[in-house]
Amino acid sequence: MSLKREIAFVLNGVRTRATVPVEMSALAMLREVVGLTGTKYACGEGECGACTIIVDGLSTCSCLMFAVDCEDRDLTTIEGLARDPLGEKLERAFVECGAVQCGFCTPGIVVQAKHWLEAHPHPTRAEIQRGIEGNLCRCTGYVKIVDAIEMASRNDA
Amino acid sequence: MKVIEKDTLIGKRIAKLDAPEKASGKTRYVHDLDLPGQLYGRILRSTRVHARIRRIDVSKARALPGVHAVLTAADVPYQRPLGVGKDQLPLKGDKVRSRRDEIAAVAADSEEIAAAALALIEVEYEDLPPLTDPAEALKPGAPVIHDENLPPPAAHEALKPGAPGDAEAHRHNVAMTFDYAQGDVAVGEAESDIVVDDWFRLHYVTHCCMGVSGIIAEFGPSGNLTLYSNTQVPFLHKREFAEILGMDPGRIRIIQPPIGGGFGSKLDIYPFEPICVFLAKATDRPVKLVFSREEEFVASPTRQPVLLRLRSGAKKDGTLTFRTCETLHDNGAYTSWGATTPFVMMQTISSLYRVPHCKYHTTAVYTNNPYAGSFRGYGNLQATFAVEQHMDKLAAALGLDPLEMRLKNAQDPGETTPQGMQFKTCGLKDCLTTAAAASHWREKHHAAIAAQKTPGRLKRGVGMASMLHVGGGAKIYPSDGCGTILKIDDFAHLTLMTGASEIGQGSETVLAQLVCEELGLPLDAVTVVNNDTDITPWDVGVHASRTTFIGGNSAIGAARKAKTKILAAAAKLTGLPEVELELRGGHIVRAATGEALMSLAKLLRSLHFSDKAELVMTTNYYEPPSHHQDKEFKGDVSAAYAWATQVVEVEVDTETGVVRLVKVTAAHDVGRVLNRLGIEGQIEGGIVMGQGYAITEELIVEDGVVRNPGFRDYKLVTAPEIPEMDIHFIETMDGEGPQGAKGVGEAPAICMAAATANAICNATGVRIYELPFTPEKVYRALHRAKAPGGTG
Numbered sequence: 001m002s003l004k005r006e007i008a009f010v011l012n013g014v015r016t017r018a019t020v021p022v023e024m025s026a027l028a029m030l031r032e033v034v035g036l037t038g039t040k041y042a043c044g045e046g047e048c049g050a051c052t053i054i055v056d057g058l059s060t061c062s063c064l065m066f067a068v069d070c071e072d073r074d075l076t077t078i079e080g081l082a083r084d085p086l087g088e089k090l091e092r093a094f095v096e097c098g099a100v101q102c103g104f105c106t107p108g109i110v111v112q113a114k115h116w117l118e119a120h121p122h123p124t125r126a127e128i129q130r131g132i133e134g135n136l137c138r139c140t141g142y143v144k145i146v147d148a149i150e151m152a153s154r155n156d157a
Numbered sequence: 158m159k160v161i162e163k164d165t166l167i168g169k170r171i172a173k174l175d176a177p178e179k180a181s182g183k184t185r186y187v188h189d190l191d192l193p194g195q196l197y198g199r200i201l202r203s204t205r206v207h208a209r210i211r212r213i214d215v216s217k218a219r220a221l222p223g224v225h226a227v228l229t230a231a232d233v234p235y236q237r238p239l240g241v242g243k244d245q246l247p248l249k250g251d252k253v254r255s256r257r258d259e260i261a262a263v264a265a266d267s268e269e270i271a272a273a274a275l276a277l278i279e280v281e282y283e284d285l286p287p288l289t290d291p292a293e294a295l296k297p298g299a300p301v302i303h304d305e306n307l308p309p310p311a312a313h314e315a316l317k318p319g320a321p322g323d324a325e326a327h328r329h330n331v332a333m334t335f336d337y338a339q340g341d342v343a344v345g346e347a348e349s350d351i352v353v354d355d356w357f358r359l360h361y362v363t364h365c366c367m368g369v370s371g372i373i374a375e376f377g378p379s380g381n382l383t384l385y386s387n388t389q390v391p392f393l394h395k396r397e398f399a400e401i402l403g404m405d406p407g408r409i410r411i412i413q414p415p416i417g418g419g420f421g422s423k424l425d426i427y428p429f430e431p432i433c434v435f436l437a438k439a440t441d442r443p444v445k446l447v448f449s450r451e452e453e454f455v456a457s458p459t460r461q462p463v464l465l466r467l468r469s470g471a472k473k474d475g476t477l478t479f480r481t482c483e484t485l486h487d488n489g490a491y492t493s494w495g496a497t498t499p500f501v502m503m504q505t506i507s508s509l510y511r512v513p514h515c516k517y518h519t520t521a522v523y524t525n526n527p528y529a530g531s532f533r534g535y536g537n538l539q540a541t542f543a544v545e546q547h548m549d550k551l552a553a554a555l556g557l558d559p560l561e562m563r564l565k566n567a568q569d570p571g572e573t574t575p576q577g578m579q580f581k582t583c584g585l586k587d588c589l590t591t592a593a594a595a596s597h598w599r600e601k602h603h604a605a606i607a608a609q610k611t612p613g614r615l616k617r618g619v620g621m622a623s624m625l626h627v628g629g630g631a632k633i634y635p636s637d638g639c640g641t642i643l644k645i646d647d648f649a650h651l652t653l654m655t656g657a658s659e660i661g662q663g664s665e666t667v668l669a670q671l672v673c674e675e676l677g678l679p680l681d682a683v684t685v686v687n688n689d690t691d692i693t694p695w696d697v698g699v700h701a702s703r704t705t706f707i708g709g710n711s712a713i714g715a716a717r718k719a720k721t722k723i724l725a726a727a728a729k730l731t732g733l734p735e736v737e738l739e740l741r742g743g744h745i746v747r748a749a750t751g752e753a754l755m756s757l758a759k760l761l762r763s764l765h766f767s768d769k770a771e772l773v774m775t776t777n778y779y780e781p782p783s784h785h786q787d788k789e790f791k792g793d794v795s796a797a798y799a800w801a802t803q804v805v806e807v808e809v810d811t812e813t814g815v816v817r818l819v820k821v822t823a824a825h826d827v828g829r830v831l832n833r834l835g836i837e838g839q840i841e842g843g844i845v846m847g848q849g850y851a852i853t854e855e856l857i858v859e860d861g862v863v864r865n866p867g868f869r870d871y872k873l874v875t876a877p878e879i880p881e882m883d884i885h886f887i888e889t890m891d892g893e894g895p896q897g898a899k900g901v902g903e904a905p906a907i908c909m910a911a912a913t914a915n916a917i918c919n920a921t922g923v924r925i926y927e928l929p930f931t932p933e934k935v936y937r938a939l940h941r942a943k944a945p946g947g948t949g
C-alpha cells in the first residue's frame with residue numbers, strides 16, 4: 001500500500017540492501033525485512049532499550065529510527081556481537097553471572113553495554129548503573145546485569 | 158585405577174541452560190516466530206467504559222484489500238464464556254463493560270492493513286452510567302454491570318474456591334465473597350490491652366512483562382489446532398480452549414515458545430487468545446496476534462487493587478489477641494484470578510503470626526475498571542502491607558521493640574495453625590534475627606527515632622516486614638501434581654520431559670540439576686523438553702511458587718527409578734551388590750572407593766544391545782501430600798511454607814517527599830539453596846519488583862480509563878535506583894522438598910511495601926497507609942502531620 005524505497009547499508013559488517021516502506025522503523029526492518037529477531041520490541045517509543053542497536057558507533061533505539069534513515073550507515077545488532085571480542089566477552093559474562101532470566105531485555109542491554117564499555121573501559125558499579133539506565137529489565141533487579149558488565153570490563157575476564 | 162570423587166551440584170552457582178542463546182539474541186520468542194502463510198490479527202477495543210453496542214458496521218473493513226476476515230460476536234455464535242468467572246465472551250456483542258472490551262477482530266496480510274481495517278469499523282454506542290468506584294458498586298441503585306444472561310458455563314472440574322457469584326449476586330455487582338473465621342474475635346478484643354484499627358488502600362499495578370502478549374493459532378489439515386502461546390498453564394489452557402471452542406481437547410496442542418516474563422500474568426485465559434483462534438478458523442490460515450505496549454497496559458491484567466480495613470489487638474506483653482480484616486476488592490468488569498487473592502490474604506492474616514481469634518471478609522465487586530489477574534505474591538503484598546504495619550503500630554503503642562513483638566508471636570516449626578496449615582519447617586525466627594542482625598536494625602531503628610525531631614532535611618529510617626507464603630505448591634485444583642518422562646540414550650545423554658514450564662525463572666536448569674545429581678551426570682548431558690503438550694506430561698502450571706518443589710520432586714522420582722534400573726543392571730554385570738555401586742561422573746563406581754568400573758554409556762549400550770534388549774526410560778507423577786481447604790478455608794493447602802524477613806533502609810527527603818531505598822537486607826527460609834545463582838536472581842528481581850510496587854509504579858485509572866499506558870508515565874525501577882542488597886538464606890531442609898528446597902518465586906516481592914512503610918515511619922514519625930509512596934503522597938503526608946490538627 002505504502003510508498004517503498006530501496007536502501008543500502010552495512011549490517012554487522014555485511015553490505016546489505018533492503019526495500020522498506022517509508023514509514024517503517026529500523027526495528028521493524030531488522031526484524032521483518034532482514035529477519036534478524038535478536039533486537040526486540042518492548043515499547044516502540046524509546047523508553048525501554050530492548051531495541052538497542054549501534055548506528056555509526058552510537059547506541060540507538062531502533063524503534064525510534066526510520067528504516068530509510070539507515071541509508072549508508074553502519075549498523076551493529078546483537079547478532080553482530082557474536083564475532084566481536086567485547087561482545088562475546090559480554091555475552092559470556094551475562095551467562096556466567098546469572099544476568100539472564102526471561103532474556104527479553106538481554107540483547108538490548110548487551111548491545112548497550114558493548115557501546116558504553118568502549119567509552120568507559122574501567123567503570124565503577126555506579127557508573128555501570130547509569131550506563132544502562134535507559135534499559136528496563138523486569139526480572140533480574142539489575143544486580144547481576146551490573147555484575148556481568150563489571151566482569152566483562154575486567155581484562156582477565 | 159580411575160577414581161571419581163563424590164561431587165554435588167546442589168547449592169552451586171549454575172548458569173542457566175538457556176542463557177547462552179538468550180544472551181546472543183538467538184532465542185525465538187513468540188514475537189519472533191512466523192509461519193508460512195501467516196496473517197496478522199488485530200482487535201478493536203471499546204472506546205467507552207460502559208455502553209450498549211447499538212450497531213457495528215464492518216462492511217468497509219471487509220472491503221479493504223488484504224483483509225481476510227473481520228469478525229464480530231455475530232460471526233462466532235459458538236463462542237462460550239471464558240476465564241475464572243466465566244462472565245465474559247471473547248467478543249462482546251451486546252454491551253461493553255470496560256475500555257479493554259473486544260468488539261471486533263481483523264485478520265489481514267500485514268499489521269498495517271489490519272490496523273487500517275480496524276479504523277474502518279463503525280461502532281455506535283449507547284452510553285450507560287459508568288461505575289468506577291468500588292464503594293459505589295454496592296449501593297442500592299448502582300448501575301448493574303452484569304445484567305446479561307450469559308450462556309450457562311460448561312461443566313468445569315477445577316475447584317472454584319470462593320465460587321464466582323451467581324446471577325443474583327451479579328444483580329448487586331458482587332463477583333465473589335470470602336469469609337473465614339477462627340476463634341471468637343469478641344473474646345480476643347475483650348482480652349486486648351490495645352487495639353489498632355486502620356484503612357489501607359492498595360493501588361493498581363501491572364506486570365509489565367518485557368515481552369508483550371502474543372499468540373499464533375494454526376489449524377492443521379485434519380482440523381487439529383496448534384497454539385504457540387505464552388501461557389503459564391498449558392494443560393489447563395488446553396482444556397479451557399476446548400470448552401470455549403467446543404473442540405475435543407485431544408485435538409489441541411500447545412507449544413510454549415520462551416516467554417518474555419510471566420509473573421502470574423499468563424495464568425488465566427484472555428479474550429485475545431480464542432479470538433486469534435476464531436480468526437485462524439475463519440481464514441484457514443495461521444494467524445499471529447501480538448499486542449502493542451499500549452494495548453498491553455490497557456488490556457492485560459493488573460494486580461488486585463484493594464481497600465482493606467484491619468483491626469488488630471494485643472496484650473500488654475505484646476501477645477496478639479485478635480485480627481479482623483475486611484476488604485473491598487475492585488474486581489473490574491470481569492472475574493479473573495485477582496478476585497481469588499483472599500485465599501492467600503487470609504493465610505497472612507491468620508497464620509503469619511499466632512493469632513487465636515481471626516475474622517476475615519472480602520467482597521469483590523464489579524466495576525467498569527480494568528480487571529485484575531494473578532500477580533507474583535497473589536494478594537500477599539496487600540495483606541502483608543497491612544499486617545506488618547500493624548505489628549509496628551502495636552509495638553509502638555505498647556512501648557515494645559518491633560522485633561521482640563514479632564519474635565514473641567512468630568510461628569515455630571511443628572505448629573498447626575487454626576487455619577490448618579502445618580509448618581513442618583519454619584525459619585521465621587531465624588529470618589527475623591538474621592535480617593535484624595545483618596542490617597544493624599536495632600541500632601538504626603533507635604537512632605532514627607531519636608533523630609525524628611531533630612532538624613535536617615534528609616531522614617534515614619529502617620523498617621522490617623516478614624512474610625509467609627506457600628512453598629510446596631497449593632492444592633487449588635483437583636491435582637497439584639506434575640509429570641516427568643525421562644529417557645537416557647545409548648550415549649548416556651538424558652532427555653527430561655517435564656510438564657513444568659520455564660518462564661524465565663530458571664526451572665529448566667534446576668530440574669536438570671536435580672536429575673543430574675541423582676544420576677551422577679554432568680549438566681551438559683541433559684536436554685530439557687518442557688514446552689509442548691503433545692510431548693510433556695501433565696502439570697497444573699507455573700503458579701504459587703511451586704515449580705521447583707513439585708516439578709523437582711517429580712523429576713527426582715523419575716531419576717531414582719532410572720537409577721534403580723541402572724544399578725540393578727550394573728550389579729549383574731559387575732557381580733557386585735547394588736548397594737556397593739554408585740553413579741558418578743557418567744560412570745558406575747564402587748561406592749566405597751570411587752573406583753570407576755565402567756562408563757554409564759557402555760552399560761546402557763550393553764543393556765540395549767543384549768538379548769533382553771532394554772532402554773532406560775522412566776515416568777513419574779508427583780502429587781504433593783497437601784490437602785484441599787474445606788468450605789471454611791481450612792486445610793493444609795501446601796506441602797511446605799516459605800518464610801522471609803526483609804529490612805528496608807530508606808532516606809526520606811522531607812522537602813520533596815522523595816523516598817530513596819538505601820539498602821534491603823533479606824533473610825529467606827528457602828528450605829535449601831539448589832542453584833545459588835538462580836535463587837539470588839529470583840530474590841533480587843523480586844526485591845526490585847517490590848520496590849516498584851512500593852514507590853514508583855501506579856497504573857492510573859481514572860473513570861475507567863488507563864491514563865498512563867506507556868513506560869514514560871508508568872515508572873518502572875531503573876538500574877541506578879536499586880538499593881544495595883544483602884541476601885541471606887535460611888536452610889531449614891524441608892523433609893518433603895526436593896533436596897530440602899521450598900518454593901521462593903513470589904516471596905521476595907511480598908515484604909517490600911510493608912517494610913518501606915515502616916521505614917518511612919521510622920525515619921519521619923509519619924505512617925502512610927496508601928501506596929505507592931510517590932514524592933507527592935509522602936510530601937503531603939509529612940505536611941499534614943506538621944499542620945495543626947493533622948493526623949499521621
Ligand code: FES
Pocket residue numbers: 040041042043044045046047048049050051052061062063064
Ligand atoms: S522498543 Fe525501542 S525503546 Fe522500547
Ligand code: FES
Pocket residue numbers: 099100101102103104105106136137138139140367417418661
Ligand atoms: S531478564 Fe526478563 S526483562 Fe530482563
